[in-house]
Amino acid sequence: MNTIWIVIPILLVLMFLLGTELNKEAFVNVARHPKAVILGMTGQLLLLPAIAFILAWVMDMPPVYFMGIVLIACCPGGSSSNVFSMLAKGDVALSVTLTAVSSIVTLFTLPVIMELVSHFVSHSAGATIELPVSKLLMQNIVLLFIPLLAGLLLRYKNPSLAAKVSRALNKVAFPALMLLALLFFLQYTQEIIDNFGLIGFACATLIIASMICSSLLSRLGRLKNAVRRTIVIEVGMQNAAQAIAIATSPFIFNSGEMAIPAIIYALLMNVILLLYIAKFKYSK
Numbered sequence: 007m008n009t010i011w012i013v014i015p016i017l018l019v020l021m022f023l024l025g026t027e028l029n030k031e032a033f034v035n036v037a038r039h040p041k042a043v044i045l046g047m048t049g050q051l052l053l054l055p056a057i058a059f060i061l062a063w064v065m066d067m068p069p070v071y072f073m074g075i076v077l078i079a080c081c082p083g084g085s086s087s088n089v090f091s092m093l094a095k096g097d098v099a100l101s102v103t104l105t106a107v108s109s110i111v112t113l114f115t116l117p118v119i120m121e122l123v124s125h126f127v128s129h130s131a132g133a134t135i136e137l138p139v140s141k142l143l144m145q146n147i148v149l150l151f152i153p154l155l156a157g158l159l160l161r162y163k164n165p166s167l168a169a170k171v172s173r174a175l176n177k178v179a180f181p182a183l184m185l186l187a188l189l190f191f192l193q194y195t196q197e198i199i200d201n202f203g204l205i206g207f208a209c210a211t212l213i214i215a216s217m218i219c220s221s222l223l224s225r226l227g228r229l230k231n232a233v234r235r236t237i238v239i240e241v242g243m244q245n246a247a248q249a250i251a252i253a254t255s256p257f258i259f260n261s262g263e264m265a266i267p268a269i270i271y272a273l274l275m276n277v278i279l280l281l282y283i284a285k286f287k288y289s290k
Contacts, residue, residue, distance in 0.1 A: 025157020096236035
């Protein structure tokens with residue numbers, strides 16, 4: 007069974023949930039804190055994909071995993087980033103803003119970056135990897151932008167109902183992602199085990215490197231500690247459901263193997279970022 011039919015409803019729920027959490031403050035933040043938003047977006051949309059590309063190239067990863075590691079790096083807007091920012095005593099309003107804005111901007115940046123990477127991999131590895139850009143754009147609009155807009159409209163029309171829906175969906179979002187990870191692991195058990203060392207090392211290195219670089223970027227921008235922690239979390243957390251949907255979609259790559267880095271990344275990012283926020287959760 008193609009995992010796409012499992013990940014689609016999960017991704018729709020996650021994006022709708024994000025829409026219900028948006029308010030006027032999230033958009034005002036763009037104008038109120040332009041430096042923080044710009045630095046955060048730079049880390050999410052440029053820094054992380056660049057680090058992923060360099061890692062995959064230096065490690066001479068097989069084409070399908072090369073594409074997979076860059077793909078997960080191009081999918082910002084992890085659904086749990088707002089909760090992680092709150093636990094790390096960060097700027098939750100900024101976290102919501104960055105998640106929302108990056109989810110929209112990535113509709114256009116992701117096809118461009120993946121198109122360039124597919125040409126590079128095809129040329130260097132002698133493998134033919136085609137990316138139907140128009141289909142990728144259309145799928146992202148349907149699975150990301152439309153449910154996000156629907157959630158936003160519900161929040162605007164009926165804030166109390168949106169709050170209730172948000173609380174209910176928050177309870178099922180993480181278990182749904184874990185169920186997806188379990189089903190995917192059962193389907194690709196042997197391949198994940200055989201390549202966990204290579205992909206796991208690449209994903210862990212990518213997460214840690216992106217956290218360090220985004221922290222340095224924030225320090226250069228002289229941002230407050232709470233804002234800096236939020237940017238580190240936002241850059242480190244990725245939308246694994248989106249990456250899996252793109253990799254396994256029969257209209258785009260139709261490759262379960264390409265989605266393996268996203269699954270491993272999702273598991274490792276939660277562990278690494280939980281360790282990161284542990285020192286802030288109980289601090290005064």
